[in-house]
Amino acid sequence: MTDELKEPVNEARLWSDGQWTARVINNDDDDGWAVAMYLDGQSEPALVGPWTMGRDKKNPKPLDVNAFNTLVKTAKEVIRRSEQQLHAQLNKNVSITVKGERIRVALAIVPDEEGATATLSAFDALDAELARVRVEPTFKLNVDTAVAWAAGGFGRLR
Structure with a gap:
């Protein structure tokens, strides 16, 4: 991610609080969707996971505040576990x-x-x-x- 997303963004496929950004993307592994979580200043996502299809079974379900907060919590946990594993190594x-x-x-x-x-x-x-x-x-x-x-x-x- 670049520094372009500093202000909060609340869109169906892009949600940001200035520190974390969730971006809904096409899932290259199948016909579905995925969500990538980026920490501000990082070029690689901290978390990539499957994302739910919308009611039309074609487009992704829109991001919302509850989903975003859950994704932030999960991404922070992934980073914490990665840091713990590196420390142990x-x-x-x-x-x-x-x-x-x-x-x-x-x-x-x-x-x-x-x-x-x-x-x-x-x-x-x-x-x-x-x-x-x-x-x-x-x-x-x-x-x-x-x-x-x-x-x-x-x-x-x-």
Whole structure:
């Protein structure tokens, strides 16, 4: 979407509140209709889903305030889940016991177009940092690698 839709728009196939825009489009997968939800400033839709046919079984049902509000809520949920999934992929934690103490080992990956970076950290039961080293973004964190790192004195990993 471009910045052209800043004012609220309430049309049968286009509805906008200045932040979100719902656009009813032809569904390329079948003879029906779909609705695409765009967040202001984004070129790709946050959500695309089927849209109901109107009474004539030819044209789409017009958008209305209730449908728009439901679509906004659903699109926000899709974005939130996507962000949670990305966070889970980039941040992993395992807990291990070393010399009777519980230690949390965390891997944090920072994506970058020029090359991702990653940091492996160890924290005690009070969440005080015990150690931090840079690792390859491809490092596989699991209980075994965490225990091996701790057993090696939390030194640099190759």
